[in-house]
Amino acid sequence: MSGHSNWPEWIYVGVVIVLLAYVGAEAWNVERLVDRAPAEAEVIKVIGQQWFWTFEHADGTKEVGELHIKKGHAYKFEITTKDVNHAFNIHDYVVLQDAVAGRINEVWFAPDKAGEFPIQCREYCGLLHYNMRGTLIVEE
Amino acid sequence: MDKTIALMAVLTILVVLPTIQLVFAAGTDAHEYVNRKVEIWNLFFKMMTIAFTVGAVVSGTLIWLVWRFRESNPNAKPTKYEGTDW
Numbered sequence: 001m002s003g004h005s006n007w008p009e010w011i012y013v014g015v016v017i018v019l020l021a022y023v024g025a026e027a028w029n030v031e032r033l034v035d036r037a038p039a040e041a042e043v044i045k046v047i048g049q050q051w052f053w054t055f056e057h058a059d060g061t062k063e064v065g066e067l068h069i070k071k072g073h074a075y076k077f078e079i080t081t082k083d084v085n086h087a088f089n090i091h092d093y094v095v096l097q098d099a100v101a102g103r104i105n106e107v108w109f110a111p112d113k114a115g116e117f118p119i120q121c122r123e124y125c126g127l128l129h130y131n132m133r134g135t136l137i138v139e140e
Numbered sequence: 141m142d143k144t145i146a147l148m149a150v151l152t153i154l155v156v157l158p159t160i161q162l163v164f165a166a167g168t169d170a171h172e173y174v175n176r177k178v179e180i181w182n183l184f185f186k187m188m189t190i191a192f193t194v195g196a197v198v199s200g201t202l203i204w205l206v207w208r209f210r211e212s213n214p215n216a217k218p219t220k221y222e223g224t225d226w
Binding site: 010014019022023026027030033034038074093094095109110112 | 143146149173174175176177179180182183186187190194
């Protein structure tokens, strides 16, 4: 095909590849930052059951329905359930992880504001699902 | 030669971009934890910007293509595959 240039096609292909590479790299990087808990993060075991949350700190202290933690520290939640599936959610800190029977799912965060924040179940788990709430209390 | 240069440029970008991402991410201080809300929403906004830009370019190109090469366009000329009784 004389007089015909393929350059626009090559530029188009190049732009698409570069965009896909950028999107992939960016998403991969954010996922890496958000998923990997720092080594010093304190482990808190979270157990969901119809229809309340139980928390167990590293020193063995247990709390039901309330969770007391400190601002500026990193915490890693190890989440499971005793009965049906639940989902552990602290909306204000964008923490959301499924609680699945027989599995321990992990999610971490570091609160940067003191105060009280709602904890809720985000997986329909039965009659009183709507009331499966708790309170996160972040202390200075 | 030109195609080789273009291919090398694309490959370089493919390798360089993720590396730059890594280097910037490595600067995080041990006691400056990431803010999940900020990271996740930033990613969302970037992806939406790219998605809408690409969507506008692609749909704009298609709309122009359909408009420019419609049969009723006075500038439209039959290709050699379309017969002679135009």
